[in-house]
Amino acid sequence: MSVHDFWTPFALEPFISALIIGLSLASIWLVAALGLTIIYGTMGVINMAHGEFIMLGAYITWVLQYFLGFPWLLCLPISFVIVAFIGWLVERGLIRHLYDRPLDTLLATWGVSLVFIQSIRLIFGGEPQYIDTPEFLSNVVQIGFLNIPSMRIFIFGMALVLVGLTWALLYKSNFGIQVRSVMQNPQMAASFVINSSRVYGLTFAYGAGLAGISGSMFSGLKTIFPDMGLGYVVEAFLVVVTGGGELFGSLATAGIMGEMFSVFSYFTNDTFARFVLFVLIVIFLRFRPQGIFTPSMARR
Amino acid sequence: MSTILELQGVTKAYDQYTVVDNFNLQVTMGELRCLLGPNGAGKTTTMDLITGRQKMTSGKVIFNGRNISGMTEHRIVQQGIGRKFQIPAVFKDLTVRDNLQVAFTRTTNPFMNMVEFGRGGGRARLQEVVELVGLEKRLDELGGNLSHGETQWLEIGMVLTQNPKLLLMDEPTAGMTEQETQKTSEIFNRLKGEHTLIVVEHDMTFVREIADIITLMHLGKTLAEGPMDEVENNPKVREVYLGTEGISDAA
Amino acid sequence: MHKTNLYHDKRAQWAVYAIFFGVLALLPVWMGDDPFTLNQYARYGVFGILALSVSLVWGFGGILSLGQGIAFGMAAYGMAATMQMQYQDPVNDPIPSFMLTNELTALPTVWEPFWNTSVGLILSMGIPVLFFTIFGILIFQARLAGAFVAIMTLAMLGAWYNMAYDMQPFTAGFNGISPPSAFKAFGVEVDPYSSMIYWVSLGVLAALTVSTKLLLQSKFGTIIQAIRDDAERARFLGYNVAFYQVVVFALGGLIAALGGMVWVIIVQYVSPTALEIFFSITIVIWAAVGGRMSLFGAIFGAIFINAAQSYVGDEFQATWFIILGTIFIVVVRFLPKGLAGLFEYAISFVPNPLPAPRTSVNSDIAK
Numbered sequence: 001m002s003v004h005d006f007w008t009p010f011a012l013e014p015f016i017s018a019l020i021i022g023l024s025l026a027s028i029w030l031v032a033a034l035g036l037t038i039i040y041g042t043m044g045v046i047n048m049a050h051g052e053f054i055m056l057g058a059y060i061t062w063v064l065q066y067f068l069g070f071p072w073l074l075c076l077p078i079s080f081v082i083v084a085f086i087g088w089l090v091e092r093g094l095i096r097h098l099y100d101r102p103l104d105t106l107l108a109t110w111g112v113s114l115v116f117i118q119s120i121r122l123i124f125g126g127e128p129q130y131i132d133t134p135e136f137l138s139n140v141v142q143i144g145f146l147n148i149p150s151m152r153i154f155i156f157g158m159a160l161v162l163v164g165l166t167w168a169l170l171y172k173s174n175f176g177i178q179v180r181s182v183m184q185n186p187q188m189a190a191s192f193v194i195n196s197s198r199v200y201g202l203t204f205a206y207g208a209g210l211a212g213i214s215g216s217m218f219s220g221l222k223t224i225f226p227d228m229g230l231g232y233v234v235e236a237f238l239v240v241v242t243g244g245g246e247l248f249g250s251l252a253t254a255g256i257m258g259e260m261f262s263v264f265s266y267f268t269n270d271t272f273a274r275f276v277l278f279v280l281i282v283i284f285l286r287f288r289p290q291g292i293f294t295p296s297m298a299r300r
Numbered sequence: 301m302s303t304i305l306e307l308q309g310v311t312k313a314y315d316q317y318t319v320v321d322n323f324n325l326q327v328t329m330g331e332l333r334c335l336l337g338p339n340g341a342g343k344t345t346t347m348d349l350i351t352g353r354q355k356m357t358s359g360k361v362i363f364n365g366r367n368i369s370g371m372t373e374h375r376i377v378q379q380g381i382g383r384k385f386q387i388p389a390v391f392k393d394l395t396v397r398d399n400l401q402v403a404f405t406r407t408t409n410p411f412m413n414m415v416e417f418g419r420g421g422g423r424a425r426l427q428e429v430v431e432l433v434g435l436e437k438r439l440d441e442l443g444g445n446l447s448h449g450e451t452q453w454l455e456i457g458m459v460l461t462q463n464p465k466l467l468l469m470d471e472p473t474a475g476m477t478e479q480e481t482q483k484t485s486e487i488f489n490r491l492k493g494e495h496t497l498i499v500v501e502h503d504m505t506f507v508r509e510i511a512d513i514i515t516l517m518h519l520g521k522t523l524a525e526g527p528m529d530e531v532e533n534n535p536k537v538r539e540v541y542l543g544t545e546g547i548s549d550a551a
Numbered sequence: 552m553h554k555t556n557l558y559h560d561k562r563a564q565w566a567v568y569a570i571f572f573g574v575l576a577l578l579p580v581w582m583g584d585d586p587f588t589l590n591q592y593a594r595y596g597v598f599g600i601l602a603l604s605v606s607l608v609w610g611f612g613g614i615l616s617l618g619q620g621i622a623f624g625m626a627a628y629g630m631a632a633t634m635q636m637q638y639q640d641p642v643n644d645p646i647p648s649f650m651l652t653n654e655l656t657a658l659p660t661v662w663e664p665f666w667n668t669s670v671g672l673i674l675s676m677g678i679p680v681l682f683f684t685i686f687g688i689l690i691f692q693a694r695l696a697g698a699f700v701a702i703m704t705l706a707m708l709g710a711w712y713n714m715a716y717d718m719q720p721f722t723a724g725f726n727g728i729s730p731p732s733a734f735k736a737f738g739v740e741v742d743p744y745s746s747m748i749y750w751v752s753l754g755v756l757a758a759l760t761v762s763t764k765l766l767l768q769s770k771f772g773t774i775i776q777a778i779r780d781d782a783e784r785a786r787f788l789g790y791n792v793a794f795y796q797v798v799v800f801a802l803g804g805l806i807a808a809l810g811g812m813v814w815v816i817i818v819q820y821v822s823p824t825a826l827e828i829f830f831s832i833t834i835v836i837w838a839a840v841g842g843r844m845s846l847f848g849a850i851f852g853a854i855f856i857n858a859a860q861s862y863v864g865d866e867f868q869a870t871w872f873i874i875l876g877t878i879f880i881v882v883v884r885f886l887p888k889g890l891a892g893l894f895e896y897a898i899s900f901v902p903n904p905l906p907a908p909r910t911s912v913n914s915d916i917a918k
Binding site for chain 2: 766768769770771773774776777779780781783784785786787788789790791792794795798
């Protein structure tokens with residue numbers, strides 16, 4: 001492997017393609033990280049089973065389509081509802097008992113993820129499954145010299161829609177006011193007759209539902225298999241932590257990470273780009289552990 | 301008498317408000333100084349600034365003739381400053397004995413401590429401190445199983461084990477019974493002279509028992525300074541606390 | 552009048568270690584010397600070593616590292632390179648065959664030092680420790696703790712996994728490196744299917760366990776537990792908390808690295824699976840189930856879970872992992888100190904039969 005193989009010289013058109021791929025990648029990471037952002041940002045819970053919520057969303061889509069013949073687009077909202085319900089159950093049964101032990105939540109949700117992966121493997125087998133997407137999402141759109149799969153455009157659009165909806169829910173709705181007041185001061189919120197345990201349950205369910213819908217979308221992009229969640233969850237965590245658990249922090253971080261990854265991998269290769277990106281994030285968090293937007297806080 | 305601690309124009313400001321505002325303080329070797337003031341006067345913040353727990357916006361802290369501003373916390377402690385926190389902090393999963401042994405810091409180097417098996421050094425000191433704070437019978441108890449008063453005692457004991465030149469005590473008698481408070485004041489009176497103490501306290505009876513000089517803080521500044529009687533009769537103090545029972549009530 | 556729980560009596564603890572390792576030493580006598588069984592047991596020894604590293608770093612140091620696999624994997628690759636180069640011939644056959652298939656025409660510079668076995672061993676051990684030191688300084692100087700550290704170590708592990716996977720000409724990528732001959736050092740060949748491999752694995756496990764136990768009984772051990780309980784309090788007693796955490800983290804890396812080296816001697820193979828996230832978290836599960844706050848508990852957890860897993864067999868693997876996941880959830884929820892904690896509770900009802908230790912303040916019994 002010579003230097004020449006390793007280092008791709010600059011050329012305008014492929015570089016612009018790389019930037020577009022970066023945007024697409026950013027939207028995928030953002031969609032994967034969205035539910036995690038809500039759960040981490042409002043509840044401080046590190047949910048290691050998030051990748052498995054994505055996986056469940058994908059399998060629900062596959063089951064609905066393969067066994068019941070549902071059209072793909074209809075599967076998205078159904079995945080949202082079912083996975084949200086599963087998330088709600090997990091919160092009820094396990095996570096609510098661990099709110100004062102954040103590290104244990106991380107571990108317990110890893111246990112949950114193990115159970116989900118292996119249950120799916122037991123039921124559906126370990127082999128990859130494929131999904132049919134509608135005609136208009138299976139072709140490639142040509143803009144100038146760029147060939148962009150329409151599925152990627154769809155996911156990009158959906159990412160923006162989901163961010164918008166989540167923003168409206170958190171900052172414009174009555175529920176959002178409750179979530180934010182519970183977040184800031186649970187005791188005070190309780191004195192205003194906000195049922196914080198209900199709010200936590202619903203917030204977790206919503207975050208899980210977002211993972212479900214992202215799993216549905218990813219099923220149109222890649223094959224699905226029981227441990228597919230791991231492929232998304234590390235990047236999703238980095239987006240969330242670097243973004244400080246804030247909605248727009250995640251948006252910005254996903255954008256920057258996607259573009260940086262794509263540009264690095266244009267010049268070098270995917271693996272090296274990922275390595276450099278991870279190392280940069282570790283160094284970034286060394287200096288700004290509170291994330292990109294959150295103002296620096298006084299020490300304890 | 302020489303000055304052991306001097307704060308020069310120490311200021312801590314956040315975006316909107318200033319918690320400690322150009323605060324000056326001089327503490328003499330062997331003195332016991334009480335820091336009083338209502339909530340939000342900046343007492344605990346001042347202790348944080350002395351010990352480097354918060355970074356000051358401007359100003360200087362001179363300890364033992366050395367500028368310690370900007371040093372990391374453990375370096376400041378190593379200069380000879382011990383601190384008891386407002387919310388008592390002990391090691392909950394360690395026994396009382398181990399808590400005190402950790403506080404006995406002949407060396408803080410990790411590699412030196414790997415070959416230190418608790419024999420020799422410090423035994424006499426531990427015995428002394430344990431008797432002083434009255435935890436002889438609780439040595440094998442976990443820190444987390446102590447009563448509130450005992451926890452306070454243990455933390456005071458830990459700070460004493462450190463044997464620092466300057467002891468910062470943030471509300472040492474909070475949650476203590478009257479007898480316990482009485483005993484604390486006896487200890488503090490024994491400590492001064494040999495050690496220098498700065499005590500933040502709300503219990504005025506206790507302050508009367510122990511204090512040489514009082515510094516009364518208000519909105520991050522010195523409002524008055526001097527012996528108890530003098531501060532109480534200070535017209536500025538009366539003005540600020542007009543209509544109340546004086547500083548006893550405010551504190 | 553001493554009421555100390557026998558569980559906390561140091562004499563009893565050392566007795567348990569003596570019995571445990573004594574039984575393990577006699578195991579080949581009872582179980583016969585079937586080479587495959589011995590090889591299997593040797594693997595359990597490595598799992599014990601890994602759980603030991605998690606127990607030290609997490610149980611006693613309070614640092615949840617999900618990246619113990621980094622040290623394990625790095626050392627495993629180093630060891631595989633060393634063993635591979637023992638097989639190659641400097642004159643006639645200087646380049647490992649997987650490199651030739653990857654169109655390399657010369658041995659890469661990073662592989663050169665591995666011609667020398669001693670240098671190879673030092674690098675296999677030293678590079679992971681160096682990496683953990685630098686990485687630890689980055690993390691702990693920033694005063695990151697708890698879940699943050701877990702996520703950072705996880706991300707780092709993911710990055711190294713990708714590297715190992717993708718740097719095919721150097722690491723043989725997905726296929727991994729399988730050195731064709733057994734490890735030789737100081738004129739001795741360590742046959743992975745012999746009683747010798749069992750002694751190597753057990754010996755390293757026992758030596759590391761005793762060293763770690765001694766370390767925890769030193770003042771250093773008490774201080775790291777103090778830092779785990781309340782880092783701020785320890786800092787205000789004058790300790791450089793980050794320094795201690797880096798040392799603990801690096802020592803954990805060293806133990807895991809030694810595990811990785813022994814592993815490759817046993818299996819004569821390394822692949823990116825050593826760096827898989829799944830594997831590293833599984834190590835944490837072993838330690839958590841056995842009891843992270845007890846070295847013995849963690850080691851026991853690792854051996855017990857793996858023995859049970861192989862007893863269940865590969866065909867019921869999915870079911871097994873569902874059960875393991877469920878056990879893990881139950882342990883985290885109800886038994887934070889694992890099986891060792893349960894044992895501690897149970898034995899507290901049994902009066903301590905040992906004579907009372909000296910009752911001076913500084914008595915080092917009853918820890």
